[in-house]
Amino acid sequence: MAGRGGLLMLENFIGGKFLPCSSYLDSYDPSTGEVYCHVPDSGEEEVEAAVEAARAAFPGWSSRSPQERSQVLQRLADLLEQSLEELAQAESRDQGKTITLARTMDIPRAVQNFRFFASSTLHQTSECTQMDHLGCLHYTVRAPVGIAALISPWNLPLYLLTWKIAPAIAAGNTVIAKPSELTSVTAWMMCGLLEKAGVPPGVVNVVFGTGPRVGEALVSHPDVPLISFTGSQPTAERITQLSAPHCKKLSLELGGKNPAIVFEDANLDECIPTTVRSSFANQGEICLCTSRIFVQRSIYSEFLKRFLEATRKWKVGIPSDPSADMGALISKAHLEKVRSYIKKARLEGAQILCGEGVDKLNLPPRNQAGYFMLPTVITDVKDESCCMKEEIFGPVTCVVPFDSEEEVIQRANGVKYGLAATVWSGNVGRVHRVAKRLQSGLVWTNCWLIRELNLPFGGMKSSGVGREGARDSYEFFTEVKTITVKH
Numbered sequence: 001m002a003g004r005g006g007l008l009m010l011e012n013f014i015g016g017k018f019l020p021c022s023s024y025l026d027s028y029d030p031s032t033g034e035v036y037c038h039v040p041d042s043g044e045e046e047v048e049a050a051v052e053a054a055r056a057a058f059p060g061w062s063s064r065s066p067q068e069r070s071q072v073l074q075r076l077a078d079l080l081e082q083s084l085e086e087l088a089q090a091e092s093r094d095q096g097k098t099i100t101l102a103r104t105m106d107i108p109r110a111v112q113n114f115r116f117f118a119s120s121t122l123h124q125t126s127e128c129t130q131m132d133h134l135g136c137l138h139y140t141v142r143a144p145v146g147i148a149a150l151i152s153p154w155n156l157p158l159y160l161l162t163w164k165i166a167p168a169i170a171a172g173n174t175v176i177a178k179p180s181e182l183t184s185v186t187a188w189m190m191c192g193l194l195e196k197a198g199v200p201p202g203v204v205n206v207v208f209g210t211g212p213r214v215g216e217a218l219v220s221h222p223d224v225p226l227i228s229f230t231g232s233q234p235t236a237e238r239i240t241q242l243s244a245p246h247c248k249k250l251s252l253e254l255g256g257k258n259p260a261i262v263f264e265d266a267n268l269d270e271c272i273p274t275t276v277r278s279s280f281a282n283q284g285e286i287c288l289c290t291s292r293i294f295v296q297r298s299i300y301s302e303f304l305k306r307f308l309e310a311t312r313k314w315k316v317g318i319p320s321d322p323s324a325d326m327g328a329l330i331s332k333a334h335l336e337k338v339r340s341y342i343k344k345a346r347l348e349g350a351q352i353l354c355g356e357g358v359d360k361l362n363l364p365p366r367n368q369a370g371y372f373m374l375p376t377v378i379t380d381v382k383d384e385s386c387c388m389k390e391e392i393f394g395p396v397t398c399v400v401p402f403d404s405e406e407e408v409i410q411r412a413n414g415v416k417y418g419l420a421a422t423v424w425s426g427n428v429g430r431v432h433r434v435a436k437r438l439q440s441g442l443v444w445t446n447c448w449l450i451r452e453l454n455l456p457f458g459g460m461k462s463s464g465v466g467r468e469g470a471r472d473s474y475e476f477f478t479e480v481k482t483i484t485v486k487h
């Protein structure tokens with residue numbers, strides 16, 4: 001829909017209808033720095049309307065059979081797939097990611113999220129135990145909880161939002177989704193497909209706007225008993241505070257400071273390209289990205305030389321260039337934040353071996369004001385440095401040497417986060433030993449980001465609370481009851 005000045009103007013989606021809002025936010029194209037879209041700046045009033053619609057839809061939707069709900073999810077997956085190219089173009093423009101990544105990862109995964117939960121929801125079973133000596137049979141039943149608040153970030157917009165919507169509605173809940181105000185377009189486009197897929201009005205409502213306004217109104221609403229959030233740790237803390245008086249059910253998927261551990265027997269032909277990708281994919285804006293690379297001292301020089309060569313070939317380009325490996329960062333503020341870490345590293349005496357401030361970025365004139373930076377490698381950095389401790393969430397990675405297995409486990413575990421780690425070694429015993437001792441919700445050995453959606457996904461320590469996946473999401477989005485029958 002075209003709005004002011006011919007720019008795209010989004011609307012909230014409440015009770016099956018697109019509704020205008022009284023005020024709007026500017027949304028920027030990260031590759032040019034220009035405003036290209038207006039996003040509703042919703043608040044309490046819109047949340048109240050969405051709660052009303054979700055409440056009205058709950059009895060009908062929750063009493064449908066899992067098979068009926070599953071068919072609706074399958075149809076939605078088909079419709080998203082038919083719009084894959086259009087959605088990929090929109091995601092790439094809105095977020096700054098390359099069109100190639102949007103085409104091959106973001107949108108296919110959004111489709112897969114609906115297909116996956118359409119299927120997995122049909123295979124959930126409940127428990128039963130017996131106490132024959134007391135003549136008792138015990139079993140559990142599960143029911144959808146009610147209205148779920150789903151809050152998602154800007155890095156993988158449709159991918160992460162659908163990872164929440166699909167299991168929530170498959171289990172019979174109705175939802176109010178709040179995408180990031182920085183990347184709202186593909187969620188809005190998806191709303192246009194819901195009716196055709198057979199999603200009844202009010203089952204999926206989407207309110208757009210900022211965290212402090214619409215986000216807080218949503219998470220503190222007394223009639224919204226569960227919240228699934230993906231984003232930063234400070235926001236998770238705020239959501240926890242606001243929801244505490246109501247004892248809401250919370251699932252929090254937060255940041256990481258993910259280590260890659262490269263032992264001397266690693267296959268560097270596989271490790272180097274994968275570690276470049278794990279450090280810089282999506283501009284380093286994935287919570288699973290590697291940002292601390294520990295390399296065993298005997299291969300440190302060789303690794304560093306080859307890693308730098310491969311990083312220099314990681315092409316930064318405009319998002320629509322199909323040959324680009326990396327596009328623009330999400331916002332000016334975020335680019336400045338990421339760059340500030342490089343400045344701090346320099347002041348601490350670290351070496352910046354390539355990227356920011358070292359190499360030159362070549363961009364077309366139209367993109368000079370876009371939020372681009374080169375993939376950057378830091379060395380000679382202490383474990384206590386902010387670059388080794390804090391989530392930068394950009395194309396920046398640190399490479400440091402280590403001597404022993406015991407030492408590297410302690411150092412890898414020495415941060416407040418515990419989301420994802422990679423271990424590179426040809427020694428199977430070592431791989432199992434190290435993986436088991438890492439404080440990390442996910443460990444990939446000799447690979448990265450191979451996702452098995454059935455199994456638990458989520459972090460330890462400050463990386464989150466709860467897990468997502470076939471069984472885990474089903475348990476989160478349902479309330480369990482234990483029934484005892486004396487016979």
Ligand SMILES: NC(=O)C1=CN([C@@H]2O[C@H](COP(=O)(O)OP(=O)(O)OC[C@H]3O[C@@H](n4cnc5c(N)ncnc54)[C@H](O)[C@@H]3O)[C@@H](O)[C@H]2O)C=CC1
Pocket residue numbers: 151152153154155178179180181209210211212214215216219230231232233235236238239253254255256286287334391392393
């Ligand atoms: N999954 C992850 O690990 C992610 C981590 N981050 C980290 O967070 C940093 C800041 O990025 P932000 O976009 O500011 O993340 P954020 O955590 O503030 O935003 C995530 C979502 O939460 C919403 N939100 C913000 N404040 C809220 C509140 N008070 N109540 C309810 N909802 C609220 C936002 O509107 C957005 O939809 C990044 O630099 C990065 O380090 C950001 C996005 C994803």
Ligand SMILES: N/C(=C\C=C\C(=O)O)C(=O)O
Pocket residue numbers: 153155156160163230231253285286287288451457
């Ligand atoms: N939650 C994030 C990534 C998840 C990836 C996946 O489920 O495959 C993130 O980057 O915030």
